[in-house]
Amino acid sequence: MALMVVGAFTGAAFYVSFAEQPARLALDDRALLLEWKLAYRRGFAMQATLALLGFLLGAWAWHLMGKGVFLAGAIVLLANWPWTIFGMMRINKRLMATPADNAGPETRRLLQKWNYLHCVRTLLGFLSALAFLFGIAFK
16 A cells, blocks of 8 residues: 555656646746646645655554565655755745746746756655565565
């Protein structure tokens, strides 16, 4: 179950970074910001929940099977929380506080930087999935 949850997390993060965000950047600055704000609210709730659930399931797998790799995968997935809080939140708050009518080149620059930072979330999900796969595949 932990692998399924981390798969959903990683798939969603990958989609945002490599499909949604590039398409969003084709919009004008105002529409770009408005769309990001709408997607961010929903994406934040979904990915935060998946990261916590994946952590709990990975920790449970570690408890049941005694394989440290499950705990490692759980911790790597949960690392998305501090990464988001300390690495991304300042940009998120600036973007959320920007009125749509004030969107401009700085908004676009922040959203491009946001995407690079969001790719770290995809990487953390992928590494967590590899740890869970390793735990399942090897005794």
